[in-house]
Amino acid sequence: METLSSMAASILQAFRKRNQRALRKLNDDVLRNTAMHCDYACFNLAVFSYVLSKIVSKPRFMRPEYKAGLIGIERVFERLVERLDSASKEELLQIFSELEASIAHLEEKDARFVVDLVTKGKLKMAATFYAQGMSLGLAAEMTGLEKQEILDYAGETMMFDRLQAEKTILERMKIARRLVS
Numbered sequence: 001m002e003t004l005s006s007m008a009a010s011i012l013q014a015f016r017k018r019n020q021r022a023l024r025k026l027n028d029d030v031l032r033n034t035a036m037h038c039d040y041a042c043f044n045l046a047v048f049s050y051v052l053s054k055i056v057s058k059p060r061f062m063r064p065e066y067k068a069g070l071i072g073i074e075r076v077f078e079r080l081v082e083r084l085d086s087a088s089k090e091e092l093l094q095i096f097s098e099l100e101a102s103i104a105h106l107e108e109k110d111a112r113f114v115v116d117l118v119t120k121g122k123l124k125m126a127a128t129f130y131a132q133g134m135s136l137g138l139a140a141e142m143t144g145l146e147k148q149e150i151l152d153y154a155g156e157t158m159m160f161d162r163l164q165a166e167k168t169i170l171e172r173m174k175i176a177r178r179l180v181s
Helices: 004-016 020-037 040-057 064-083 089-108 117-131 136-143 147-156 169-180
Strands: none
Touching (some): 004 040, 020 040, 020 117, 040 089, 064 089, 117 147
């Protein structure tokens, strides 16, 4: 299994190339890793890989006036790649906050959504984990979102219908053991 920093480096490389397909595939890989490890850093990497794929998919963000904002996101993400494996949780919190602020700054010029991209990413990842068998409480705890927000989002989408890969009892037991140890 790849390390978080190598996955983050791949995400950064795909973002620099503005490769939405690669970012989506990497998001799937990070999601699988997160579901097995229930790790804060991995969860946030899943959120931001999804958000970066959404940014790349929007033609308006590829216009020249957004270039500085995209470079700013890349710089923060570079620092994340460098520090991911060795940073304290507090330092990671700071880097993820900076990344969120960089993305919010990019959206300020042309806000078009009811919720910002990062909040949407958190909702989608939390609902995906819940649909795959993670407890609603843990999904809410990892995102900082309310349980009802996650349920509402999951209910408004076809998420449960699309997800076919269920966790076996053995996989659920491994997750439960990790959580209590």
